[in-house]
Amino acid sequence: MVRDVKRYGIGVCVERLAPGMKAGAVIEEGNIVCVDASGYAVEAGEAADLRPVGRACETKDNSAGQDGAERINCEPGTYLLQNSSGADVVTMADFLKDVFFVNGGRVAKTSGGGKRSVAGKMMGLDGGRVAVSIGPR
Incomplete structure (x- = not known):
């Protein structure tokens, strides 16, 4: 589990999104959420068809549900x-x-030969970590 993703910078996020979750998905609070080609939420990972949404505000389990049975706040x-x-x-x-x-x-500099999805824009470096702007802007 990642669970160490931290907000970078100052300010209050007034925007929240709540996409429906993919059947079988379990998303832990604090991890980065994406939607796959079907438009349903999954945890970020190495895959070519993901679109970043944001950081999960809660833990949700849709392991027994169908596509969209649960929604996750991001x-x-x-x-x-x-x-x-x-x-x-x-x-x-x-x-x-x-x-x-x-x-x-x-995150990485390249798409790994087309097998990785765009996480977002690189906004800076802080203590060896990369500040990445994630989600619709």
Whole structure:
């Protein structure tokens, strides 16, 4: 479980989204939520068809439900995620460029040959972590 995604910067998020969850999905509070190609919410991970929504405000379990049986409250915003390593490390040269999900708490500079989805825009570096603007803007 990631559960260490922290909001970056100052300000109150007045925007909340509540997408329906994918059948079988379990999403932990604090992890990054995406919707897949079907439009249903899943935890962020390495997949080519994800669209970022925001940080989960609660833990929800739809493991026994159908698509959309549960909804999950999410907050778009700028969050600190772990940086990748090696050739995929995000640097200040990537400021305002797209970065890509390695998993729900880590981003990389590249799409990994097209197998990773865009996490959001790189907004800065803070203590080795990457500030990423996530969600619709």
